[in-house]
Amino acid sequence: MESVIDILESKFGAKRDASAKWDACVVVPKEYLHNAVEFLKNDPSMQFDMLLDLAGIDYLTYPNHEGPRFAVSYAFKSMKNPGRRVRLKVLVSEADLKVPTLTDLYASANWLEREVYDQFGIVFEGHPDLRRILNHVEFVGHPLRKDYPAQKRQWLSTTDFLIPELEKRLEDKGYKVIQRSKEIMPVEEEYLEGSIRE
Amino acid sequence: MSNEAEKPNFITTSLDFLVNWGRTNSLWPFPYGTACCAIEFMSTEVGRYDLSRIGSEYVRFTPRQSDVLLVAGTISYKQAPILKRMYEQMAEPRWVIAMGACASSGGFYDCYCTVPGIDHIIPVDVYIGGCPSRPEAFFEAMFDLQKKIKDESYMKQRAERVKDQLEMIKAKTEQAKAEAREFAREKTAELKEFVTEKEQELVKKAQFWKE
Incomplete structure (x- = not known):
């Protein structure tokens, strides 16, 4: 395990995270992140071929913390060398909320990065479809940030229209879409007739 | 009823x-x-x-x-x-x-x-x-x-519903009547304008031929 950290330190200017007591955690500079992950995945001595998890961290109310406010933590696992795990961390300042995407290397990064974007507002550059995944489309703000009031609720007025996405996915699989569907907004008066909203 | x-x-x-x-x-x-x-x-x-x-x-x-x-x-x-x-x-x-x-x-x-x-x-x-x-x-x-x-009580609910519906129908017919009246007023105003324009044209023509 030490060899992985040493190699990352010598090759990509990474630093061992002293606060992580129970696992191997490395802080990588943002500009070398993509290269480091590519190396971890493809190098025959590493073979970390699984992205377990990807999480955002907000250090706003963290005691005795110095440095940038946000961080993104990546957990990798090797299926070919059993028991090998490593965690990479990228520090993100509030002024520059951009991190390179990993979707070209790991397919599982797609939805995980969408979740971090949704909950923390961190933008992943080069992501094919960066939208909200858990919160609804009319939601304003990013709820897992520490300065978001935890009990502030926001109403959604209509259901999400997801049919174009479905059609796109079917087309990718080789199906042919004969007729495109349009979103039909209900006429307010007809919709409200016999409703409890009146 | x-x-x-x-x-x-x-x-x-x-x-x-x-x-x-x-x-x-x-x-x-x-x-x-x-x-x-x-x-x-x-x-x-x-x-x-x-x-x-x-x-x-x-x-x-x-x-x-x-x-x-x-x-x-x-x-x-x-x-x-x-x-x-x-x-x-x-x-x-x-x-x-x-x-x-x-x-x-x-x-x-x-x-x-x-x-x-x-x-x-x-x-x-x-x-x-x-x-x-x-x-x-x-x-x-x-x-x-x-x-x-x-x-x-089913009958009571039904009576209330009928009352509501009657009120709604009355309101809608009144609204439709008001709309029709407004439409008619607009049309008559347009026609009056048209007639006055035609008259003025005729008067001009008559003056031209006189001269």
């Missing part, structure tokens, strides 16, 4: 009794299950507890054929419009049961994403406690609902 129907007499009360008897003994539930309460509802429905003993024989998975909307589970803000649409698709008469702590009050999810009780979206008739609530509690809720339905 509506005033006479509001007063109870022998025919209306016996009709009420018959209708309520039919409604209480064939409450078809429509389960909107999103969490563990729905699993409890399954065990209520099958052999050991057997909800069909009190007439809730069929669980209909379409809102158009069911009488009781059974909300069993947590409702998030993303789901709220869907639940509301479901309720609006149900035909009258319709009742709602909020099963479990989450549907009744949001439960322990006191956060940005959970609706604090479905009564913020739709009217609720019976609440059931518990996390998840037991089948016995569900049975008691059904009995409470049956008691509530027995107190309702």
